[in-house]
Structures are given as C-alpha cells and as structure tokens.
Amino acid sequence: MDTLVRGGTVVLESGRLRADVLIRGSRVAGLLDPRESAGFKARVIDASDLLVLPGGVDVHTHIGIQFGEFTTRDDFGSATRAAAFGGTTSLLEFAFPEPGEDPAEAVERRISQASGQAVIDFGFHAAIAQHADADALAGIERAAKLGAPTVKVFTAYRGIMMLELGDVMAVMREAAKARSLVMVHAETEAIVERAVGELRERGIADARHHPQARPGIAELDAARSVLRLxxxxxxxxxxxxVTLPEVAEEIARARADGVRAYGETCPHYLFLDESVYSTPHGERFVCSPPMRSATAARGLWRTLGTSLTGVHSDHCCFDSEQKKVYASDSTRIPPGLPGVETRMPLLISAALSGRLSMPDVVRLCSSEPARLFGMQGKGSLLPGMDADLIVVDPRARHRLDGLHMATDYTPFAGMEIRGRIETVVAGGEVLVSAGRWVGEKPAGRYIRRRRLEA
Ligand SMILES: [Zn+2]
Incomplete structure (x- = not known):
C-alpha cells in the first residue's frame, strides 16, 4: 500500500512548499497538491502543521573502530539506529585497511560488516594510511569500481595514520585519474609534535591544554599545503x-582559482568552543582538531553554504570511562565525540532560532553532500528520489537527553533544542513514529556511489 505524508510543509534546498508526499515502495512517487490527494487510498502519516525534510546524509562517521587500545562502543546496528532517531537516514563511514589489505579489500570487508546490521543505507570511503605504495594507490581505482570513489588521508598522527606530503600528492594524482574525491584530515604533525613537547616539559599536557597541543596554525598550514597540491x-x-574561518577562506580562494576544493565543519565547532576544556570533564571533549575560540566558532557560521558546503558529525562513540583513562595526557585520550544522533536536531534548532534557514539545513546536511559524494537518490524529496524523510514538530522544545548512541554522555548536554523529530522514514519504511522505534529488521543497503564528474 502507498504511504501519504499528509498536511505538512515540505522543505527542499530550493525552498518550502505545501505538499503531501506520496511514497510508493522505497521511492517518492509524487509531491501532491493537498486538494489532489484528499481521496487517496494510502496509509497516512499525519504531518499537519509539521515540517517534512529529506532525511539527513552524514558523510563523516566512525563506527566500531579501534584507536590504539580503545574501540568505540558502537557497531553498525546501534550507530545507525541512533542516527535514524536523530533524523539521519544515510551515512558514509571509512574503510581503513588492516595490515596486508589494499583499500578496496578494506571496503569489501566493511560492506560485509555493515550488511544485515545497518538500519539505514550506508557507504564507505577508501583510505590510505602510513604508506602510499603501489598496491595502495591501485586500490583507489578498485575502490571507485566498488562504489567508493573517495579516499581519506591524514597529514597527522605519525606512525598510525600520517602520510608525508609526497605521498598525499601521489594519492591525489591517482585519485584525479579515478575521479575520486580526496578527503584530508589537515594538521601539520611537526607543529603538533613541537607544541605537545613544550606542554610536556611544563607538565601540563592534560585535557585542559588540548587546544594548545593542536594549535590552529597546524590546521591552517596543512590546509594551505594540501590545497596547493x-x-x-x-x-x-x-x-x-574545518574549525577555523581562515581555513574556510583558503578553500574559497582555491575554488575561485579553479581548484575543486570543498570543506565541511562539524556541530561541535559551531555550537561549542575551547572553554569546554576547562570544565570538570574536559577530557570528554577531546577531539582533533580541538574546539577553538568563541570568535572562531562565530566566524564559522558565516562560512556555511558559501566556502563550507556541509556539516557532518565526525561521530566517534567513546564513553566517559574510556575518555578518562588518560585524562592527564591529552595525546592518549581517544579522540572523537559521539554525534551522529545530535547533528540534525542541533541544526534544525539553529534554523528555528533564526541562525540559518531551514532550506540551508537541507542543503548543508542532505542535498549538497548527496551530490558531491555521488549518492544517487539521496538528499531530496523530488519524485523518483529515495523515500528517506523526517517529520519535524517546529513548536516542540526539549533538552538533548534520552539519546540512543552507545555511550553515556553527549558534548551538548543540557542544551535547549527547538523542534523535535517525530517521524523518520527510510527507504519507504517507517523507523521512528511519535519518537518511538517501530522499525523492523535491519534493511540498510550499501550505497554504490558515483564518481565525480569529469
Ligand atoms: Zn573523522
């Protein structure tokens, strides 16, 4: 039977319209004039006085990964369920090769891990860590053939992830041939190492001093090099x-010069600032790069939709127990923050408070990433697209509690949120109704993504 999302205001990146969304199977079959759909025989989702948005697309998550001695608390089951509760209906994760694996083999392994567990659609980015040898480079094309036309590299974390700039350049040459997008974690390791050394000498390399351990200049310096390459x-x-408006400006400048340069930021760099490291549990906020000044955070808002084209979670689900083991040494605290469930609520709330428009939220969190990352069928509710949507009550107010991520804290605890996600539909199936889980067996499918246009 068809489903009709009736009575709501549909928000697209281009604007809003009063329309009923007709869902047939796993797709949107039409956006109907409310008078037209009056006599329709369909299962009805009542969206009267509510907003209907395309489901969120989160292109930056880490699920079930190991970092040193720590493994995140979640898996594809729990993480994708939490994502859905938070209005995200598809996500992209990373496939870091294990010893002896090439990037494409890692993608295949991760696809089989997620299949049968994920409750929403998922895809992977290839990755090259430590050495860009011939096998790894050839894996870029093989991964693109598997539907993973993106490759992640790091200029930081020596001995774990880091590639030297020569290797980054070799990856870029191969990626350009394969029409793959190169994703870069940009911080200059040598600057971080020097800063950490100095803090250690003074005996203050704890969470409180985390922002000094990874200073903004490390990010700006690496970003400039990488854009040049x-x-x-x-x-x-x-x-x-991206944590700094200066880095966003570098991206915009490169783009003006004809470079295909893009960037994202994350909710924690917009809604929080470095003062969190002076709170009693500063270690819970350790991520890299760190949160910056309140001025930088304000500046980042102005780059949204212009120099930066996306807001993604960088979800990494450690809990407070894991965070506190090495609270006195910020370089050993597992870096990363849980956030796959809170990204959309925070951005929707910001729109309802007038910090940006609701179509901006759709563009930054769904439409633009779906296009850039080649996710056909995602990021819009036009006819023919996947029936991935959320229904939001714009009048509700609540605090971020009762979350579903596999951790015991959120960096956004206590924040007042405007708007509440009432219903979540993914692939035509209702997963969340009246804020409660009603989904059945995991039906998330692998998203075979398209390469960049030539
Ligand atoms: Zn990340």
Missing part, C-alpha cells in the same frame, strides 16, 4: 572537520 595535481579535495 590539489591545484598541482588536478585532484578534487575535501577538507574534513
């Missing part, structure tokens, strides 16, 4: 978790 190689480049 993209110009040199013709690669398309995407800077993950």
């Amino acid at each position: 993209a110009a040199e190689t013709g690669a398309a480049v995407y800077l993950v978790h």
Whole structure:
C-alpha cells in the first residue's frame, strides 16, 4: 500500500512548499497538491502543521573502530539506529585497511560488516594510511569500481595514520585519474609534535591544554599545503572537520582559482568552543582538531553554504570511562565525540532560532553532500528520489537527553533544542513514529556511489 505524508510543509534546498508526499515502495512517487490527494487510498502519516525534510546524509562517521587500545562502543546496528532517531537516514563511514589489505579489500570487508546490521543505507570511503605504495594507490581505482570513489588521508598522527606530503600528492594524482574525491584530515604533525613537547616539559599536557597541543596554525598550514597540491595535481579535495574561518577562506580562494576544493565543519565547532576544556570533564571533549575560540566558532557560521558546503558529525562513540583513562595526557585520550544522533536536531534548532534557514539545513546536511559524494537518490524529496524523510514538530522544545548512541554522555548536554523529530522514514519504511522505534529488521543497503564528474 502507498504511504501519504499528509498536511505538512515540505522543505527542499530550493525552498518550502505545501505538499503531501506520496511514497510508493522505497521511492517518492509524487509531491501532491493537498486538494489532489484528499481521496487517496494510502496509509497516512499525519504531518499537519509539521515540517517534512529529506532525511539527513552524514558523510563523516566512525563506527566500531579501534584507536590504539580503545574501540568505540558502537557497531553498525546501534550507530545507525541512533542516527535514524536523530533524523539521519544515510551515512558514509571509512574503510581503513588492516595490515596486508589494499583499500578496496578494506571496503569489501566493511560492506560485509555493515550488511544485515545497518538500519539505514550506508557507504564507505577508501583510505590510505602510513604508506602510499603501489598496491595502495591501485586500490583507489578498485575502490571507485566498488562504489567508493573517495579516499581519506591524514597529514597527522605519525606512525598510525600520517602520510608525508609526497605521498598525499601521489594519492591525489591517482585519485584525479579515478575521479575520486580526496578527503584530508589537515594538521601539520611537526607543529603538533613541537607544541605537545613544550606542554610536556611544563607538565601540563592534560585535557585542559588540548587546544594548545593542536594549535590552529597546524590546521591552517596543512590546509594551505594540501590545497596547493590539489591545484598541482588536478585532484578534487575535501577538507574534513574545518574549525577555523581562515581555513574556510583558503578553500574559497582555491575554488575561485579553479581548484575543486570543498570543506565541511562539524556541530561541535559551531555550537561549542575551547572553554569546554576547562570544565570538570574536559577530557570528554577531546577531539582533533580541538574546539577553538568563541570568535572562531562565530566566524564559522558565516562560512556555511558559501566556502563550507556541509556539516557532518565526525561521530566517534567513546564513553566517559574510556575518555578518562588518560585524562592527564591529552595525546592518549581517544579522540572523537559521539554525534551522529545530535547533528540534525542541533541544526534544525539553529534554523528555528533564526541562525540559518531551514532550506540551508537541507542543503548543508542532505542535498549538497548527496551530490558531491555521488549518492544517487539521496538528499531530496523530488519524485523518483529515495523515500528517506523526517517529520519535524517546529513548536516542540526539549533538552538533548534520552539519546540512543552507545555511550553515556553527549558534548551538548543540557542544551535547549527547538523542534523535535517525530517521524523518520527510510527507504519507504517507517523507523521512528511519535519518537518511538517501530522499525523492523535491519534493511540498510550499501550505497554504490558515483564518481565525480569529469
Ligand atoms: Zn573523522
């Protein structure tokens, strides 16, 4: 039987319209004039006085991964369920190769891990860590053939993830040929190492001093180098978790010069600032790069939709127990924050408070990432697209509690949120109704993504 989401205001990146959404199977069959759909025989989801948005697309998550001696508390089952509760109906994760694996083999392994567990659609980014040898480079094309035309590299974390700039450049050359997007964690390791050394000498390398351990200049310096290499190689480049408006401006400048340069930021860099490290549990906020000044956070808001084209979670689900083991040494605290469930509520709330428009939220959190990352069928509710949508009550107010992520804290605890996600539909199936889980067996499918346009 068809489903009709009736009586709501549909929000698209181009604007709002009063329309009923007709769902047939797993797709949107039409946006109907409310008078037209009056006599329709369908299962009805009542959206009267509510907003209907495309489901969130989160292109930056880490699920069930190991970092040193710590493994995140979640798996594809729990993480995708939490994502759905938070209005995200598809996500992209990373496939970091294990010893002996090439990037494409890692993608295959991760697809089989997620299949049968994920309750929403999922895809993967290939990754190259430590050495860009011939096998790894050839894996970029093989991964693109598998539907993973993105490759992640790090300029930081020596001995664990880091690639030297020569290797980054080699990756870019291959990626340009394969029409894959190069995603970069940009921080200059040598600057971080020097800063950490100095803090250690003074005996203050704890969570409170985390922002000094990874200073803004490390991010700006690496971003400039990487953008320059993209110009040199013709690669398309995407800077993950941008924390500084200055870095966003560098991206915009590169784009004006003809480089295919993109960037995202994350909710924690918009809604929080470095003062969190002076709170009693500063270690719970340790991520890299760190939160910056309140001025930088304010500046980042102005880059949304212009120099930065996405807001993604960088979800990494450690709990407070894991965070506190090495609270006195910020370099050993497992970095990353839980956030796959809170991204959409925070952005929707910001729109309802007038900080940006609701179509902006759709563009930043769904439409633009779906396009850039080649996710056909995602990011819009136009006819023919996947029936991934959320219904939001714009009048509700609540605090971020009762979350579903596999952890015991949120960095946004106590924040007042405007708007509440009442209903979540993914692939035509209702997963959340009146805020309660009603989904049946895990039906998330692997998203075979398209390569960048030539
Ligand atoms: Zn990340």
